[in-house]
Amino acid sequence: MAGKKTKRNRAYFNQLLAGIAMGISACGMTFAMNFPTFGVPSMEKDDSFSTSPDDLRLIGSIVPAGAMVGNFLAGMLVDNIGRKMTMMAGAVLCLIAYVLLACAPSVALALVSRAVSGVAASLAAIGGMIYTTEIVHPKVRDRIGSVSGILANLGMLIAFMSGSVVEWRGMAWIGVALSLPFFFILMYLQESPNYLIKKGRRDEARQVLLNYRESATEAIKEYEELLQATNKASKSTASPKDLFSAPYITPLLTCLILQIAQQLTGITGITNKAVTIFSMLGTSIDPAYCTVMIAIVSMITAVLTSEINARFERKPTLLVSTVFMAMAQVCVGFFLLAKSSGGPLGEWADANSILALGSVLFFYIAFGAGLGPMPWIYMGEGIPSKIRGPASAISMTLSMLSIFVVLQLFDPLIEYFGFHYCLMILAVASSSATFLALSIMLETKGKTVSQIDKHYLDLEKKRN
Incomplete structure (x- = not known):
């Protein structure tokens, strides 16, 4: 009985960690999107950083433009290198983007860093959404999914609170700090079973489900359903x-x-x-x-x-x-x-x-x-x-x-x-x-x- 409870707790923890990873990526995205609320006025007041009204408007709005590029990349990467590695690429780019922003000597580099943060946010978001859908069981999806919502709004809160007490470069370093936990959690997580089955790595997919489900019976049943659905889908390959x-x-x-x-x-x-x-x-x-x-x-x-x-x-x-x-x-x-x-x-x-x-x-x-x-x-x-x-x-x-x-x-x-x-x-x-x-x-x-x-x-x- 104790062994079953331990297995159930471990499975829930693994799924919760997946939800937290998705939540941290959402936190990073909302932080980036809400950076302009205080970050742009701070840049405008910074005498050592020369900007024009058009520069400031572009700095505030370029993240979505970068994210559009990231969307196309993510659409290809999730099915080629996997959901987890797509998120990992987003985490690395996010770190690079915020370091560049914190050290930016000019508007040009600030714009590049903001655009890269948009690409990073998109890679993490698309990879994360697909990953959590495939690895979190429907009966706990709502509550684990709420973690993402809470952390996403935490990103807004951090942006507003930090922006009211530090200048824009300080906000960028806070962005670096937000990116680090996402990277380290991803190192622990396993790849999506759906992706593994599509790539013919069935034994790995089966083991992932055993690690992320409360019982072996539940895991095997889902594995067989997934295998059947994947086989049917493979006979009808998607086209544009x-x-x-x-x-x-x-x-x-x-x-x-x-x-x-x-x-x-x-x-x-x-x-x-x-x-x-x-x-x-x-x-x-x-x-x-x-x-x-x-x-x-x-x-x-x-x-x-x-x-x-x-x-x-x-x-x-x-x-x-x-x-x-x-x-x-x-x-x-x-x-x-x-x-x-x-x-x-x-x-x-x-x-x-x-x-x-x-x-x-x-x-x-x-x-x-x-x-x-x-x-x-x-x-x-x-x-x-x-x-x-x-x-x-x-x-x-x-x-x-x-x-x-x-x-x-x-x-x-x-x-x-x-x-x-x-x-x-x-x-x-x-x-x-x-x-x-x-x-x-x-x-x-x-x-x-x-x-x-x-x-x-x-x-x-x-x-x-």
């Missing part, structure tokens, strides 16, 4: 045409629409402008502290989201959170509109600015429970193995392209429409895109990789 043909076009489209919907919320631009937003709302709390509150609330939401995902299906969770998120955006937009209008309405807005702060925080809570994690959850759970590598790369590329476009257009949109109307427009746009995704989205909660693969292989047979 398959990605855009039924039935595989549906999961790909779902993932792409979810990524667009996520960025149509304006989350990246809103976060980068958080200090400005809180200043406009006129809260009595220091705007810098308000940004830290956002990160703390997001971390708490990530913990609660693990329970939500464990109890409820994906589609209802996404629907409810989207409605609440849109309501929060409209409320903040109304407060800003009331404040700018002056008169009795403006006085009311000034007297109730704490409600506006609550609406902003509620927006982050709703985002963290739904559209924040859902594109990544669905990318891991809903895309069949046959197209997972290229589909994940395309999805991540669209995500990074969307972030890049949002960051470039956010200021012009605010100048044209005003912050208040901009928030309301984004609420309508993101909600519409989410409802479209929900109309074609497959429910994936509790389903194994083999079950998802079988579902689409059966649909493919019916079509043929």
Whole structure:
């Protein structure tokens, strides 16, 4: 009995460590994405570092551009050198990028380092998402997956807290420190059994499952299911045409629409402008502290989201959170509109600015429970193995392209429409895109990789 308990604990620890590795990579990505909130203003004030407004805008937005390059590389690498080695390449590049940034003597090198950090983040993220989906059992996936969400939001918190006390070079050295644990944990982890079977290394795949499952019976059963699914998939090799043909076009489209919907919320631009937003709302709390509150609330939401995902299906969770998120955006937009209008309405807005702060925080809570994690959850759970590598790369590329476009257009949109109307427009746009995704989205909660693969292989047979 004691031996079975030890085996179960060891298996859970191995899966948890995989989740932590994915979480640290997500932490690094959110740190890089939120670096501009305090890092760019710090660069602007640095007399020893000459920059122009265009330089600063590019430094803030070039990470997604680098990530787009990383997406294409990751799409090839995950199936050629493996999921683990793809993540390892990302870890090494991340270390190099932050050392370069910390020591950058010029804007040119700072831009290179930020672009490389985007490539690194993408390699780690795509490799990690595929890896955790394949190695973590569905019955513990929700709770272990919550570790990634918590650590991702920790990256935001670290960026905000460090940015409020150290200058931008100090933030870069903190980025180096965040990269080291990821590298060392990866050295302990074993390769994905799915990849090993595809490469004909069946004995290794079987041993990995024995190490990562609670019992030998469970491991052997999953090994046989995986072997059968892989053999079926190998008889029908994926081609570029398959990605855009039924039935595989549906999961790909779902993932792409979810990524667009996520960025149509304006989350990246809103976060980068958080200090400005809180200043406009006129809260009595220091705007810098308000940004830290956002990160703390997001971390708490990530913990609660693990329970939500464990109890409820994906589609209802996404629907409810989207409605609440849109309501929060409209409320903040109304407060800003009331404040700018002056008169009795403006006085009311000034007297109730704490409600506006609550609406902003509620927006982050709703985002963290739904559209924040859902594109990544669905990318891991809903895309069949046959197209997972290229589909994940395309999805991540669209995500990074969307972030890049949002960051470039956010200021012009605010100048044209005003912050208040901009928030309301984004609420309508993101909600519409989410409802479209929900109309074609497959429910994936509790389903194994083999079950998802079988579902689409059966649909493919019916079509043929």
